[in-house]
Amino acid sequence: MTTSLMSRMMRNAKGIMFRNIPMMINCRDFENFMIDYIEGSLPKRQVRVFEFHLKLCRECGDYLAAYRRTIEVSKRVFADADAPVPDDVPEDLVRAILDARAR
């Protein structure tokens, strides 16, 4: 049996499982819950449903981890790229703003 046929059969079996297990959502529903789950605003009951799917689905587990990592990486790269700004406003900027006002 080829790997791709095997993988297709596994995916079909997974689809059937997700459709038939009580309290189970499919991957697309999981996708729709993700942002609220990460923000902690998903109701408790839905958190249980979300995490139940997460336990059984390798793809969604990998996806969620990579999604979280994307957020972390972008935050840290931007924090690193920000040049330090003095607390006081540069004097020439203050003058430029006030001069423009006077015109």
Place this chain on the structure above:
Amino acid sequence: MSEARRKQLTDDSDGELVDRVLAHSESAAETLVRRHGGWMLRVALSITRDRALAEDCVQDAFANGFSRLAGFERRSGFKTWLNRIVVNAALMKLRGRRARKESDLETLLPSFDANECRIEEPWRRVLTPEQIVGSERLRTLVLQKVDELPESYRSVLLLRDIEEMTTAEVAETLGMSPVNVKVRLHRARAALKRLLEPLMRGEGQ
């Protein structure tokens, strides 16, 4: 700076200063610029990542703010009001910048098969955030990829994830509904994940 000037910088409330600027007090205008210019410059810099451009934004924001001061409704704080103006000035500057290479968002969203099962290659090798932040080449690449996001998605991602504004604040700043902010944020993150995938998997290293 004189003692009286220093005292004014810390003592008078924004509301009092706004009233005095409206009554044509230049010293009140200067106090507002000195009080708020610093954090506004930081906000503009984090969006534009260019010092000269960020200073232009602050200048534009004050010009815009002063000219609209009479219409400032006291319901929201003065700082919130200024924040919205400087963020918009920064986003406008970015929009006006060189034509960017924008990716087609639809092609970057997650894929599902006919069974609604997610298609996602296993993550066998993953670089840590430390490895990415530690490499100048990778840091530059991440900034470039964020730049490739379509404008309305990139703005939401910058304000929500980088500036750490709340959904409600972003909605108000960009004139979108909170639901729309959430949808765009999720799509922006999903697209960025796809764009960063080769980098995060350590491919081409």
